[in-house]
Each structure stands twice: as structure tokens, then as C-alpha cells.
Amino acid sequence: MTAAPEHAPKMAQAALADRIAPYMPVLLVPILAVLGFLAIPSTSSWLTLTVSGLAMGMMIFIMASGLTLVFGLMDVINFGHGAFVSVGAFVGISVLLMMGHMVEAPSLMLNLTALMVAVVGAMAATGVMGWAFEKVIVEPVYGHHLKQILVTMGGLIVVEQLIIVLWGPEEIYISRPEALKGAITFAGAALEKYRLVAVAVGLVVFALMRFVLRRTKIGLIVRAGVQNGEMVQALGYRLRLVFIGVFVAGSALAGLGGVMWGLYQEVITAHMGNHAMILIFIVVIIGGLGSVEGCFIGALLVGLMQNYVAFLEPKAALISNIGLMVAILMWRPMGMIPVVKAK
Numbered sequence: 001m002t003a004a005p006e007h008a009p010k011m012a013q014a015a016l017a018d019r020i021a022p023y024m025p026v027l028l029v030p031i032l033a034v035l036g037f038l039a040i041p042s043t044s045s046w047l048t049l050t051v052s053g054l055a056m057g058m059m060i061f062i063m064a065s066g067l068t069l070v071f072g073l074m075d076v077i078n079f080g081h082g083a084f085v086s087v088g089a090f091v092g093i094s095v096l097l098m099m100g101h102m103v104e105a106p107s108l109m110l111n112l113t114a115l116m117v118a119v120v121g122a123m124a125a126t127g128v129m130g131w132a133f134e135k136v137i138v139e140p141v142y143g144h145h146l147k148q149i150l151v152t153m154g155g156l157i158v159v160e161q162l163i164i165v166l167w168g169p170e171e172i173y174i175s176r177p178e179a180l181k182g183a184i185t186f187a188g189a190a191l192e193k194y195r196l197v198a199v200a201v202g203l204v205v206f207a208l209m210r211f212v213l214r215r216t217k218i219g220l221i222v223r224a225g226v227q228n229g230e231m232v233q234a235l236g237y238r239l240r241l242v243f244i245g246v247f248v249a250g251s252a253l254a255g256l257g258g259v260m261w262g263l264y265q266e267v268i269t270a271h272m273g274n275h276a277m278i279l280i281f282i283v284v285i286i287g288g289l290g291s292v293e294g295c296f297i298g299a300l301l302v303g304l305m306q307n308y309v310a311f312l313e314p315k316a317a318l319i320s321n322i323g324l325m326v327a328i329l330m331w332r333p334m335g336m337i338p339v340v341k342a343k
Helices: 005-039 043-074 081-098 100-104 108-141 145-167 193-215 217-227 229-234 239-265 272-287 292-312 314-331
Strands: 183-186 189-192
Touching (some): 043 081, 043 193, 043 292, 081 100, 081 239, 145 272, 272 292
16 A cells, blocks of 8 residues: 555655654754854854864763763762862872973973873772772662762762862962963964864774774673663673773773863862863763763763853853753753663
């Protein structure tokens, strides 16, 4: 039985809409960039703001990616995630300060080496801290969201006070490595060197996460655990160890993000992770809980929106990302690329 001729165009439109729907979240980033180009009168200003927004988005993604995996796999609402950001920043910057001769040398290779050592130190420290945090604070409250919010928030406060004890209560102003200072000129726009490095680091982290999650056995177990943890356990895999590994990896990524974020703002404080949690939660929610791809797209949208609106209407910048979250959730209540769990 064939469809009536008058219904054929409607069916074709519906089929086209179904094919386009999965790609709509990806298209939001270039659409927002085009809208910014039309709204900003200067092409050079638009290019500068776009690179800055992408850099900001990449760093937010690094900090948020671990949290979205933890929630998606472990069903844990970890308000203490910001503590790992702060600790990572302080440990990483402390390592950089100890390598002052490498940081101050006008050599890109030496500067990047020093930055890499600082990042490794920060990730190691926050990874170990994440293991202890999960064991002592999170494990006793599995399955109880209200208790998770309370105890992880308490853990955040304790860690912030420990940072104040160890490093002092004052803001610490820092300087970027010598070769990463300043900007390069491209098409009349000033592109900060450090922000270009941040974009590159974010892309590498995203590519590695996709590779691990989609091309390795451990990634298959993690994705299966997000979809149906009981089935994974029934197949003989020790999902508890996977839980711990994901929590440690997420904490280490937060430490990496903390170092990058601290150098981005050129100042670190004990409360910087807590302040960053607002943007992190917005990204996790609009991306879709448990979705790395959604988290990546959401972070880029947040970064671009923040920079464009701050340039066009500074007073509206504070609420721009809240408005973005509301608009996306009205369109897709479960986030842009939600992970649907088996029932």
C-alpha cells in the first residue's frame, strides 16, 4: 500500500528531519559562531573573541568531562569536584614556580616541558586525592543523592580550608611561561598564544577520551556500565573497580583543568574550583549526563556565548549561560546528547 500523493511531501520532510536531528547539537556551535559574526561589527574582534571562547570552552570541558562520566556511570552527584580543580591548580602552579628557570626561559620547548611536568604533578596529586575522596566520602552514600550532595559539599569545604592552611588565604597571582605570553596577529586579530595552546590541549583530551571510550575494552565496559551496570556485573566484570578508575580519572582531569584554568586567569584562589562549578554543572546538564560528546559541545557553546555576550552587553554576560541552559533544556529536556540507561 503506497502513501497518498498529498502525504508524500510531509513524509519526506519528516524523514529529512529525522536524519538531521542527531546532528543538530553539533551544528549549534557553528550556528552560534555565525550569529556572533553577524552581531559583532569588527571581523578581527570576532576572531579574537571566537578563539578566546573556544579556549575557555576547552578548559571547561576538561574540568567537566570527569564529572559527567562519574555521574553517568556511578550515579554520583559530586559537588566536591571543584576541590580537585583547586588542588590541581595549586599543585601545578607550585611545580611551575619550582622550575622558574625553565618557565622564564624564552624557549617554547622548555616552557612546554615545564608545563607538562606541572600538569603531570597536578594530575597525580588529584588522582590520589580522588581515590581517597571516593573511598572515604562517596562510597558510604552510593544510591542516596541528598546525602551525596551534603557530604561532597562538606568535602569541598574541608579541602578548601586545607588549601588555605597549606598555601595561605591570599590570592596568588601568577605569570604564564615566557614563550606563551603575548599574542600573534592573524587576519588583523590578536590571538593569545596561551589560548591557542589551551585549544590544542582540549582537542587532544577529547580525542583521547573518545578513543579510549570507543576503541578499547575498558571503554566498552565503561559505556556498558553507563547503559546497564547490572548486566556488566552479571557478565563477570568487577564494576566496582571500574567505578574507582573512572572517579580517579575524572579527578585527574579536573586537576589538569585546574592548572590550565589558573594560567588562563593568571590568579589562583582556594575557592576557584567552587566558582568554576557553576559553569561545569551548566555544561554537564546541557550536554546530557554521561555524554562526553555532549559535554564537549556544551562547553564550546558556553565559552563562545560568554565571550560574545560579554563583548556586546557586559551586564548580560552573567546570565547568558543560564539563558542558554534554559533554551537547550526546553528543546531537549535530557540534554543535547543524553545517555539513555536500560530499565
